[in-house]
Amino acid sequence: MAKEILAMRDLEIPQNVEIKLEGNRVIVKGSKGQLEKDFSHMKGINMEIKDNKLIVQAFFADAKKKAAVGTVVAHVKNMIIGVTRGFRYKLKIIYSHYPISVKKDGNRLIISNFIGEKSPRYAIILPGVNVKIQGTDIILEGNDIEKVSQSAANIELATKITDFDRRKFMDGIYIYSREVVE
Incomplete structure (x- = not known):
């Protein structure tokens, strides 16, 4: 070449x-x-x-x-x-078996009652990323696309499960929208 x-x-x-x-x-x-x-x-x-x-x-x-x-x-x-303009990622909390509750605590997100587990799961939110929880939606906003997308990936990975059939058991938190803030 x-x-x-x-x-x-x-x-x-x-x-x-x-x-x-x-x-x-x-x-x-x-x-x-x-x-x-x-x-x-x-x-x-x-x-x-x-x-x-x-x-x-x-x-x-x-x-x-x-x-x-x-x-x-x-x-x-x-x-x-x-x-x-900034970047916005939207995630959806989906459950059919146990209701998942999510709350922000400093630089991490606490995910409670995921598939009925007694201990909570945690997802790290990188600095500079704003988190809003509205019902079953989690909205991440910030001006650094790498930090916003990595925080969204951390949340999605915190609820990843491997021992269940994904066709029947879809509980978790999933990214459904990536957009530029207008």
């Missing part, structure tokens, strides 16, 4: 967003806060801001470097969406 001399992607910076570069560390500021991410582990990737655009490039790029350029641009896009 031949190497490309210059793999380059650019990203338009919106008016209400400020992006600052410190080496390969990107800091994005917007109306909903600030996010920063370190890309120094991606060797051979250069970033610069020119004419209100973030330019990500790699010289003599093989397939891995080309993919890394696209990955950096995708991460920065998500950071821009996060600081301007």
Whole structure:
């Protein structure tokens, strides 16, 4: 496979967003806060801001470097969406055997009476994620997509069961919606 001399992607910076570069560390500021991410582990990737655009490039790029350029641009896009609008994940509490009760306690979610268990199960909620419990819905909101999605995955994994037939026993908490806050 031949190497490309210059793999380059650019990203338009919106008016209400400020992006600052410190080496390969990107800091994005917007109306909903600030996010920063370190890309120094991606060797051979250069970033610069020119004419209100973030330019990500790699010289003599093989397939891995080309993919890394696209990955950096995708991460920065998500950071821009996060600081301007935010992300929302919705989960549904589903039970047919024992009613599940859920409450927030600091940085964790306590899931009680899951499949009739006496001891509660816990799910870690990462910092910067807001949790709202409305009946059988759990709504997670935040500006960092990685923290919001990982918190949703933690809740879903806390109620994962393996010893029952999934076609008949569907009790648990499941993600049903991923969206950008309007």
